Amino acid sequence: MIEIKEVPLENREKIKNFCSVNNVPFNADAISHVVLDGSNILGVAQIKIENGIAEILSIFVKEEYRNMGLGDGLLKMQINYCYRNSISFVKVKKGLNDNFFKRVGFVEEGVYLVLDVQAFYANLKCQQ
Numbered sequence: 001m002i003e004i005k006e007v008p009l010e011n012r013e014k015i016k017n018f019c020s021v022n023n024v025p026f027n028a029d030a031i032s033h034v035v036l037d038g039s040n041i042l043g044v045a046q047i048k049i050e051n052g053i054a055e056i057l058s059i060f061v062k063e064e065y066r067n068m069g070l071g072d073g074l075l076k077m078q079i080n081y082c083y084r085n086s087i088s089f090v091k092v093k094k095g096l097n098d099n100f101f102k103r104v105g106f107v108e109e110g111v112y113l114v115l116d117v118q119a120f121y122a123n124l125k126c127q128q
Helices: 009-021 070-084 098-102 117-122
Strands: 002-006 031-037 040-050 053-061 089-093 107-109 112-116
Touching (some): 002 070, 009 031, 040 070, 070 089, 070 098, 070 117, 098 112
Antiparallel strands (some): 002 031, 031 040, 040 053, 089 112, 107 112
């Protein structure tokens, strides 16, 4: 069963090892989310919070598991984390797959792409 969840601080070593093996930057102080299939890590995302603004540091899914919506799930997990913690804006440096972020509503602002978290949730179109 595939699940996406936040990684507790005490389990960060496994994430660090995964990042090292896959040549993905790792920040020990960041909030990490993972895609798991049992105990197998398929992807990881990291976000850091400074001065009430969140910055996405990385979103990575193993190549053989791409185009399955797992990256979208990690991104939405990060946005949801911000929403639950009253963080109004999420930013990511341009060049980290800009179209991926623009597709969900990030807009260009200087060297960053920025998302207004409240507007993101206000604009969700739910089907009944």
